[in-house]
Amino acid sequence: MIDSLRHRPLLPMLLLFGLMLLALLMMSDATQHSERFNELYFWLLVFSAGGLVLLTVLIGVGLYQLMHRYRQHEPGSRLSLRLMVLFVALALVPVGVVYHFSLQFLQRGIDSWFDVRIEDALNDALELGRSALDLRMREALKQTQRIAEDLRQPNRTGVAMQLDEMLTYTEATELTLFGQNGRIIATASLDPLRIVPHQPPDIVFLQVRQGHDYLSLDPIHNVGFHIRVMVPVPSVGSADETRMLQALFPVPSRLGELADSVQSAFDSYRELKFLRNPLKTSFILTLSLVLLFGVLAAFWAALYAAQRLVAPIRELAEGTRAVAAGDYDRQLPLTSNDELGFLVHSFNQMTRNLAHARLAEQRSQQLLKRQRTYLQAVLARLSSGVLTFDHSGCLRTYNIAAEQILHTRLGKRVGRSSDDHPPNHSPSQHIQRFFEALKPWLQHPEDWRQEVTLFAGTGRLVLMCRGSSLPDPDRLRGGHVVVFDDITALVQAQRDAAWAEVARRLAHEIKNPLTPIQLATERIRHKYLKQMEPEQARVLDRGTQTIIQQVQSMKEIVNDFNNYARPTRLNMTPIAVNRFISELLYPYRSNRHGIRVVFAADTADPTLMADASRLRQLLHNLIQNSLEALSETGGQLTVCTRVCSDQGQEHLQVQICDDGPGFPDGRIGNMFEPYVTTKPKGTGLGLAIVRKIVDEHGGLIDLANPPEGGAQVTIRLPLNSPSCATTEENKA
Amino acid sequence: MHGCVNVANWPLLPLWLLGMLLLTQPVWAANFQILHAETQLHEGVYLVNADMHFELSADSREALDNSVPLTVQLTFQVRRQRDWLWDQVIASVQQRYQLQYHSLAQQYVVTNLNSHQRHSFPTYAAAMEYIGRLRGFPLLDQTLLDADTRYQVRLRAELDIHSLPAPLRPLAYVSRAWRLRSHWYSWML
Structure with a gap:
């Protein structure tokens, strides 16, 4: 468009104007002098009419193009149209006024040549001549x-x-x-x-x-x-x-x-009078042609001038639009040294500055990206999970280790708080529990540490979380960073190590003196029992028998501790759970206290990878505890199995419920610790061993007193999880 | 003055001009006719005798009656006929008559513009008859022609609008009423 304007045929148009002006001059001359241009008059008229038609067509084409651009909302077209209308109006009004008065003067001027008195005088003179x-x-x-x-x-x-x-x-x-x-x-x-x-x-x-x-x-x-x-x-x-x-x-x-x-x-006057109207017509024709030529030339000139004037503005508008669209390399040609030229120069300077600024920004963005990539690489290679939250508690970033530790994808949780679940997404319970556990700490202004225990589909997870507030100088970002580690294995190892030490000491400090005591007692009994009076012999017999029994009892206790503390090599085999539990419950169905034993098996008939003897010991311990609790009151013991699914990870849930007195209030938290017992004859190792076996299998155990009464023990063991074997190998 | 057009009342002047130019054609033999023409060889000179009929249009007649001089032009062409090429004009002769009404004498005066002889006629018809009857007009010498070549003579009569007063000419150029012209009348020499 700009090029077409620049190459608009101004020179041919000026030539056309010149030729038409010349033709009009010759026509005007031909109407006043009978000799010159006489022969050419007709062709001059044709040429002028043709020129006017050509000019009209050119103007029509120009106007059509302008209106087309106006309808297309091209930049500058509106201003062009307005300028053109203004120019044309400025040209038409004075030309119209001049034309009107010229016509008036022409009519009156020619009419003023004729006078009735002169005509009468001439007629009289003619009549006089004739009379004479x-x-x-x-x-x-x-x-x-x-x-x-x-x-x-x-x-x-x-x-x-x-x-x-x-x-x-x-x-x-x-x-x-x-x-x-x-x-x-x-x-x-x-x-x-x-x-x-x-x-x-x-x-x-x-x-x-x-x-x-x-x-x-x-x-x-x-x-x-x-x-x-x-x-x-x-x-x-x-x-x-x-x-x-x-x-x-x-x-x-x-x-x-x-x-x-x-x-x-007389003849001259008569001829002149006859030629009055043709004379007027001739003059008006020439005047109208000149006027039409002038108006059309002004029209074309207005069209040309408007577009020429608006061209730099249109270029500027197009340039601005290009810059707005992101083209910062746009440079406009500098065509004049006036104010518009200054604007164009400023525009070019602006785009250059913008281009430089964009380059600098791109560089800084690349740098930032590299740093971010570096940081992400570092975070990805961290074994600790890292989560960052904004000030409203919504997850912002996470690293790969976090997903690995939590066994879940965190992408859909980004930008959401713990209460806000992603649509069409049922969050895994352990992740939901994890975020809920973190929630109160995210408002904590100081650094904090907290251990969080979860049961994931793959087993129990003990996470050591450390949190810290992020700096927020501009109150724009800030938030919280949480770094957490999976310390499940570490806790287990520490606990194993502690109890191994207890067992070693028991073996060393208690078990070793027991054998000499037992041997010495048996020797006293053997040597002095036969020599003593029957009365004394009875006392000795009872005393030594008591010592021997108690020593034996102590040995058994020490053996129990050994069993608890000794690292176990699990013999994992597939176990059909329903059948296994059903067989295990069989001897308990005919108990002497009339306790009803019920087994509610899952119809799915799950198969569990576990050590059969250890699993049997676990269930024996729990069932015996329940039976002991129900021994005085009687009641019902219920064992039920159920396969649960959590985010694609299946686990077996075994619940043992009774309607006995339940666990003592306030002691549920440490019921799994060794030496904790509520029974007069208990060693305090039953539930500890149960917990140990569950831990060995990567499971989780919960104790609870349900609202309807009684006690409830819930065990969750991972189905088809390889972690069990891995755990045991680590322990071994 | 019904022959005049008031241009000021025509807002669409260019269209009017174009229309007039397209529609304007000579008024053929209806007004200017050559009835008969012949050539006679007299003492080595070809003389033309012609009978013509001239009838002015109403506009031109009105102009004549208002003392506007009119010029009638006779154009003779002697053409050498060629077999394979177009005919060659070897001589072109014009005879012009000026017709004017004399108010004082109440006569139509015909002036032979070649010889400047004047003849007065009491009526328009007599004047037109005089112009229309050409006798012994010397065309060219026989010596100028080749004996074994065929020659054709053409004659045309027309009203010379170039000789009209200047104010009338624009109208005459575009008006049928002023374009009076006969066909070419041809005969062999």
């Missing part, structure tokens, strides 16, 4: 008639001589006698050079031949006005042909001059 000549003409007629009368009788000297003679006593300058058919019979003239007489028109012959006289005033070339009289010459006999006499009488020179002058003035 009329007298003379009548005299001439009389003279001619007399001559004709004289010619009636032929003279002896002949007609020619007779005519010559007559010239002398009449005022006629030429006498000619014609025959019937217009043949010249004789002629006489005062002009010696004139041989052929002035021939009258045929119609005159006709008139005279019919017996009428003919009288006229003839303007004769180089001679002036003459009175032409033609009369019939009366014939002598009826056999004679009719002859006709023509006489030419001169008009006196002064009278002739005056008549000529009146005639000339």
Whole structure:
């Protein structure tokens, strides 16, 4: 568009304007001078009309293009249109006014040439001239008639001589006698050079031949006005042909001059009067052509000037639009040194600055990206899980280790708080529990540490979480960072190590003296029992027997501790859980306390990878605990199995419930610790061993007193999880 | 003055001009006709005798009656006929008559613009008849022609609008009423 404007054919248009102006000048000249450009007038008119049509077409095309751009909302088109309308209005109004007044002046100017009084005066002068000549003409007629009368009788000297003679006593300058058919019979003239007489028109012959006289005033070339009289010459006999006499009488020179002058003035005035309207038409035609040319030229010039003026603005607008669209390399051509040129220069400077700024920003973004990538790489290689939360508790970032430790994908939780679940997504319970456990700590202004225990689909998770507030200088970001580690194995190892130490000490400190005590007691019994009185012997027997039994009992306790503390090598085999539990419960169904034993098996009949003997010991311990709790009151013992699924990870849930007195209040938290017991004869190792076995299998155990009463033990063991074997190998 | 057009009342001047230019054609033989023409060889000179009929249009007649001089132009062309090429014009002769009404004498004056001879006629018809009857008009010498070549003579009569007064000419250029012209009348020499 800009190029087309730049290459708009200004020169051809100026040439066209020049040619049309020249044609109009020539036309104007041709209407005023009869000689010059006469032949060309028609073609000048055609050329001018063609030029005007061409100009109209060009303007039409230009206007159409402008309107098209206007409808397309092209930048600058609205201003172009407005400028063009303004220019045209500015040009049309004065031109219209000038045209109107020119027409008025033209009409009135031409009309002012004519005056009724002048016309009357000229008519009167003509009439006067005629009257003056009329007298003379009548005299001439009389003279001619007399001559004709004289010619009636032929003279002896002949007609020619007779005519010559007559010239002398009449005022006629030429006498000619014609025959019937217009043949010249004789002629006489005062002009010696004139041989052929002035021939009258045929119609005159006709008139005279019919017996009428003919009288006229003839303007004769180089001679002036003459009175032409033609009369019939009366014939002598009826056999004679009719002859006709023509006489030419001169008009006196002064009278002739005056008549000529009146005639000339009258004819000129009459011609001028007749030509008044054609003259007006001619002038108006030329004026209108000039006006039309001027208006069309102004129209075209307005169109051209408007587009030329708006071109830099349009370029600027297009450039601005390009910059807005992200094209910072746009440079506009500097075409002028005026204010618009200054604007273009400023625009170019601005785009250059923007381009530099964008380059710098790109560099800094690349740097930031590299740093971010580096940081992500570092975070990804951290074994600790890292989570960051914003000030409203929504998850912002996480690393791969976090997903690995939590066994879940965290992408859908980004930007959401613990209460806000992603749509169409059921969060795994352990993740939900984890975020809920973290929630109160996220508002903590100080650094904090907290251990969180979860049961994931793959087993129990003990997480050591450390949190810290992020700096928020501008109150824009801030939030909290939480770093957590999976310390499940570490806790287990510490606990194992502690109890291994206890067992070692028990073995060393208690078990070693027990054998000498037992041996010494048996030796005393063996040596002195037979020698003593029956009464004393009975006392000794009871005493030594008591010692031996108690020592034996202590040995068993020490063995229990050994069993608890000793690292176990699990023999993992697939176990059909329902059948296994059903067989295990069988001996308990016929108990002496009348306790009802119920087994609610899952229909899925799950298979669990576990050590059968350890699992059996676990269930025995729990069932015996329940039976002991129900031994006095009786009731029902319920064992139920259920396969649960948590985020694609299946686990087996085993619940053992009774309707006994339940666990003592406030002691559920440490019921799994060794030496904790509520029974008078308990060693405090039953539930500890149960917990140990569950831990060995990567499971989780919960104790609870349900609202409806009794006690409830819930065990969750992972199904088809490889972690069990791994755990055991680590322990081994 | 019904022959005049008031341009000021025409808002669509360009269209009017274009229309007039397209529609304007000579008024053919209806007004100017050549009835007969022939050539006679007299003393080595070819003389033309022609009978023509001239009838002015109403506009031109009105102008004549208002003392506007009109010029009638006779154009003679002698053409050498060629077998394979177009005919060659070897001589072109014009005879012009000026017709004017004389108010004082109340005569129609015909002036032969070649010889400047004037003839007065009491009526318009007599003047037109005079112009329409051409006798013994010398065309060219026989010596200028080749004996074994065929020659054709053409004659055309027209009203010379270039000789009209300047104000009338624009109208005459675009108006049918002013474009009076006969067909070419041809005969062999």
